[in-house]
Amino acid sequence: MTSHDFKRSSFDSCVYFKKNNDGSLVYLLLYVDDMLIAAKDKGEIRKVKAQLSEEFEMKDLGPAKKILGMEILRDRKTSKLYLSQKGYIEKLLCRFNMRSAKPVNTPLAAHFRLSSALSPQSDDEIEYMSHVPYSSAVGSLMYAMVCSRPDLSYAVSAVSRYMANPGKEHWKAVQWILRYLRGTTDVCLQFGRTEDGVIGYVDADFAGDLDRRRSLTGYVFTIGGCAISWKATLQTTVTLSTTEAEYMAITEACKEAIWLKGLFSELNEDLQISTVFCDSQSAIFLTKDQMFHERTKHIDVRYHFVRDIIARGDIVVSKISTHENPADMMTKSLPITKFEHCLNLVGVHC
Structure with a gap:
């Protein structure tokens, strides 16, 4: 080339x-x-x-029309472009015998309280789980999530923690995600012409991991109101407060914002300064506070680089209402109305 x-x-x-x-x-x-x-x-x-x-x-x-299992659909009249994985998802449902399953409205219901304590205890359960294609199902779901389905991020993040030793309850959670896909095969990302720059939304779920009490970072970036990058992942260290968890999440999101900004500027798009929205006022205050006082001296130095980025004006971190923060769906199970609102905010449409 x-x-x-x-x-x-x-x-x-x-x-x-x-x-x-x-x-x-x-x-x-x-x-x-x-x-x-x-x-x-x-x-x-x-x-x-x-x-x-x-x-x-x-x-x-x-x-x-298609690349890497993603279907590209165009509507030239309205200058819209859609990215869908309908064909891949239908094959996935067929492979795991879920084509006739009863659909559900959310990727993971609130009653699933997954932890390693649910791993097989008896010989019968170990024998049962040895015949379950758990890793294969989670890997297949992960591909759908990475390519075009930000709505699966939290659910796939939750079930993928137990790949080494899954139990029956973990498998039920995977089946629940497949049932959700059964009712949402037509969901796609909708892109249109826009003058807007990259906008990011970030959220954290404090001590959401029941095993090691680590917090969950979730972020989603949009351009023109449509999701282009998203992530839901456990933080590497245990935080001592919600503010710390949100602060570390902002750092991760700012790293992604810098990468996206660099990529778009290289592709000849003169984008505005990227804005990252967070619903924690105290975490935003922490990003601007250069004083290493008692509350922050134990936080790993690598998380403090966000302060320099913000001081230079490369990235702007702003407050947003929790109700208008779509990254909420990346860190927890939500009621159906709130979940659908989050999907609308990031251009995920049926």
């Missing part, structure tokens, strides 16, 4: 781009043997395809 004047992105090694003499850009996304080419001028796309087909045996599949 570089021999054809393409530059490799320093933020994502799968992204290549080339600037033409007239200032227009050609983007090429390469993942193993799958390739997507995007440009304003179709002639430029044809030129790149001709150059590549001289060197490689290639199959031209025409306008992009």
Whole structure:
């Protein structure tokens, strides 16, 4: 690619781009043997395809309809683009015999209180679980979550902690997620034209892990109101308060914001300063407080880099109401109305 004047992105090694003499850009996304080419001028796309087909045996599949199990749907009248995994999810349900299961409204119900104490205790239970495709099911759900389903983040994060020794209750939770997918196969991400920059939302669930009492970090980033990056993960250390948990979550979200900002600026998008919204006023205060007093001296130094980022003005951290924070769905089970509101806030539509 570089021999054809393409530059490799320093933020994502799968992204290549080339600037033409007239200032227009050609983007090429390469993942193993799958390739997507995007440009304003179709002639430029044809030129790149001709150059590549001289060197490689290639199959031209025409306008992009599918890549890596994700379906790309276009509505040119409304200038909207949809990313869906309907086909993949239907195959997934078929594989785990859940096609005729009764659908549910949320990815994980509040009554699931998962912990390692629910791992198999008796020989019968160990024997039963040895025939359950737990790891395979969780791995398959994880792929759906990573590609186009931010709504699964919290649920998949919860069930993936018990891959080494799952019990019956853990398997019931996985089946619940599959039942949720059974009723939401049509859910997709909806993208449209926008002038808005990258906006992030972050939340934390203090001591949510029942085994080691670690907190959960959840964040989601949007552009034009549609999710482009999301994560739900356990924090590496135990925090002593909700404020600390939120502070560490803000640090993780700011690292992602810096990466996204760099990627977009490299792709010739002059984005505004990224804003990260958090619903904890005390955590926001902590990010701006340069004093290492009693409350923060035990927090690992690597979490304090967020203070320099904010002091320089690279990222802005602002307060948002809990009711308007879609990252809430990344850290806990929510009632159906609140859950649907979070999905609407990040462009996840049926």
